[in-house]
Amino acid sequence: MTISADASFEVLPFTRTCRHIWEDGDHVLIGVSPGNSYFSAERVAGLARWAVSRFAQVDFVYADLHVDRMFGAFGYTPEHAGRRASKEIKAVRRRIVKGVEDSGSPHAEIRVRALSEFLANPVYQLLHRRVLHFLETDDTFRKGCEEMALHFIGSKLPEGESMTDSQLRVCFDYLAAELPFFIDTPSILDVPSSVAAYHVRMPMTDVLFARGGGLRATRNQAYAVVRPGTEDSAAATGGSADERRAA
Template structure:
């Protein structure tokens, strides 16, 4: 279920995600601060690629709990706050510059920070659901723990274990992002939406699979979007199963 375009290779996670992709109502491109993948040039490429294909495009960058993560990694509180502020200013500047360099798109391209949605009732409800399932659903909690491990492993010294403070700060950071993987249409008022990232999350299988528990809305899709064609694997058909 891989789609090859002129600039990026797209892999919708399920058949339903592919249908939502074809509807082309809205695409959400999540941007992580401090991630070298999201250079200004990459943002420009993504904007030029997405604008002609979707009715609306939004870049959303994570700006919540960033200083808490730095503090948990050993920075003094003031230093953690300064570093977070510096990184968030840099990522916003890169996104705005990249979108501007893409030229007039003929489509709406939004640039928003996660913190802008803190007062949104739909976002707040979804965030509370995430927090509830972290406490009550073992499968969901284990998947989040794998995301914590994936996020923190490159930042720790060899043999160093994750502390409870680091785990808590990282879970807060992840929980703040998850509403947009659950129901972007509900938050932004669009008919359907595809959340795009350049890699699969450990939570993707759970959120977009069948069954009970915390699951993405039916009109919420997920796709891995990369600038080069991914290698085929024996898991491709499994990942493209019907939702």
């Protein structure tokens, strides 16, 4: 079920419960990865305008953990990896801040924070430990993380090659730092409910929101694909009609 939020974006909640949480309008979290060209300052401005028109609170959270290790795992020297990571992280924060400023939205309703700012948060710490535990003990969860890793870095691999164990381990650490916000953002940020918004459906969505056991998102955590609502949608997301699931 697609929700046409406005002329700029369409929203595809993953389940009926996700739709109800979206309708509550308490909070939305928009995660941004360094080096992702989708999140231009213009796109962030559009997302910010959309978000404040529908939600009481908005957080942009950008990944800044293990980025240097990701570059190192794919051939950069430690020194070059550190410089490249620092450059990418500064650039993504700059684009988000500019987008928020250009949106004309009341800044008090929008926060821009790095993932590393939550390392001292006890709820985040607990959820992070749970993610690491299920990576080691739950084959379904691990397989979903492997699919996520391939989604993010598959294009960086030489044709015909698979990820090495060391590359996969770094990808797991990178993902494990982000996944607490897909599981229980309300407890991390002390909000009544939250929607994790991204422009494509992620491989972990089924694992966290559809299966009956294992590590699952909390009842007040939702996931929704939020993407351009015009004919640019498919080009921007790489999605197909078969991927547009909303119960």
